[in-house]
Amino acid sequence: MKALTLYILSAMAFCSVSLADTLTIYSYRHYESDVLLFEKFTKQTGIKVEVVKSKAGALLERLKAEGDQTPADILITSDAGRLHQASEAGVLQPLKSAFLEQRVPVNLRDPEGYWFGFTQRARVFVYAPDRVNEKELSTYEGLANEDWRGRVLVRSSANVYNQSLLSSLIDSNGKRQAIQWAEAVRNNMARAPQGSDRDQMRAVVAGLADVAIVNTYYLGLLANSDNQKDRDVAAQLKIFFPNQAERGTHVNVSGAGIVAGTDSVEAAKQFLEYLATDEAQSVFPSATYEYPVVPGIAWSPLQLQWGTFKADTISLARLGELNADAIRCFNLAGWE
Numbered sequence: 001m002k003a004l005t006l007y008i009l010s011a012m013a014f015c016s017v018s019l020a021d022t023l024t025i026y027s028y029r030h031y032e033s034d035v036l037l038f039e040k041f042t043k044q045t046g047i048k049v050e051v052v053k054s055k056a057g058a059l060l061e062r063l064k065a066e067g068d069q070t071p072a073d074i075l076i077t078s079d080a081g082r083l084h085q086a087s088e089a090g091v092l093q094p095l096k097s098a099f100l101e102q103r104v105p106v107n108l109r110d111p112e113g114y115w116f117g118f119t120q121r122a123r124v125f126v127y128a129p130d131r132v133n134e135k136e137l138s139t140y141e142g143l144a145n146e147d148w149r150g151r152v153l154v155r156s157s158a159n160v161y162n163q164s165l166l167s168s169l170i171d172s173n174g175k176r177q178a179i180q181w182a183e184a185v186r187n188n189m190a191r192a193p194q195g196s197d198r199d200q201m202r203a204v205v206a207g208l209a210d211v212a213i214v215n216t217y218y219l220g221l222l223a224n225s226d227n228q229k230d231r232d233v234a235a236q237l238k239i240f241f242p243n244q245a246e247r248g249t250h251v252n253v254s255g256a257g258i259v260a261g262t263d264s265v266e267a268a269k270q271f272l273e274y275l276a277t278d279e280a281q282s283v284f285p286s287a288t289y290e291y292p293v294v295p296g297i298a299w300s301p302l303q304l305q306w307g308t309f310k311a312d313t314i315s316l317a318r319l320g321e322l323n324a325d326a327i328r329c330f331n332l333a334g335w336e
């Protein structure tokens with residue numbers, strides 16, 4: 001009798017950890033290459049993947065509203081600022097994975113395992129080489145110099161990429177200096193902030209300004225666009241990695257975490273671990289022009305052409321913690 005009870009209990013335990021047939025992923029990413037990658041995961045594991053795409057803010061609101069009733073098992077979004085917001089909102093659960101801890105560098109994941117970066121990007125300068133001597137460029141801090149009056153383009157401070165960049169400046173230089181920097185860069189802008197990273201690059205080539213702050217993969221996407229005009233834009237710009245003699249260029253990630261309300265922790269863990277395999281990591285450099293997070297994975301020819309660089313190694317979780325401060329500093333500086 002005792003043996004039978006044990007057998008039933010262990011069978012139940014087995015059922016409760018058995019893998020789900022389907023994982024539902026709430027994703028802010030909208031790349032065809034992601035879908036192809038998820039199909040490879042399905043082939044290997046038999047676990048189907050359904051992707052619900054939406055804006056990052058909308059996905060977070062949905063997860064909050066759905067709570068334990070959510071159909072979502074995994075959240076994928078870009079930028080540590082957003083990943084931190086999700087874990088703060090209680091919609092993610094921590095994951096312990098020796099594989100992920102070994103593969104994903106410690107600064108590119110949450111120390112408690114609420115999220116893991118799986119692609120990396122750098123926030124760099126692009127410039128018009130006919131109007132800018134490379135020697136004029138040095139650091140993010142240097143763009144505050146009066147020499148840049150009317151020559152700079154950056155998008156709105158409502159954008160999380162700028163918020164995380166300012167978080168890194170707060171961490172490095174303090175809040176007071178970060179506000180002064182934001183004020184000075186705002187004064188140096190060729191126009192009030194508007195549009196996307198890609199729009200800033202198009203405007204530099206159109207002659208509106210000389211330098212823009214953008215994420216690396218957008219330059220890759222323009223260079224490989226179906227649109228000839230965008231390919232021409234990319235061909236006329238040069239890339240510069242700031243702060244090489246100091247803390248390094250600001251980098252950030254696209255990352256994923258397991259949703260708190262999931263019933264499929266084991267399958268979700270398998271999926272997250274898959275994103276850090278050599279197979280998955282090798283897809284991103286040439287598909288989306290994002291850098292791998294796992295060291296030793298080959299870069300795409302375009303990334304090699306941009307050149308190697310020293311990356312700021314600050315913990316992205318720390319940047320997430322500073323996100324609210326960064327928003328306050330932007331507001332005080334008058335950067336819309």
Ligand SMILES: [Fe+2]
Nearest residue numbers: 078197215218
């Ligand atoms: Fe982006």
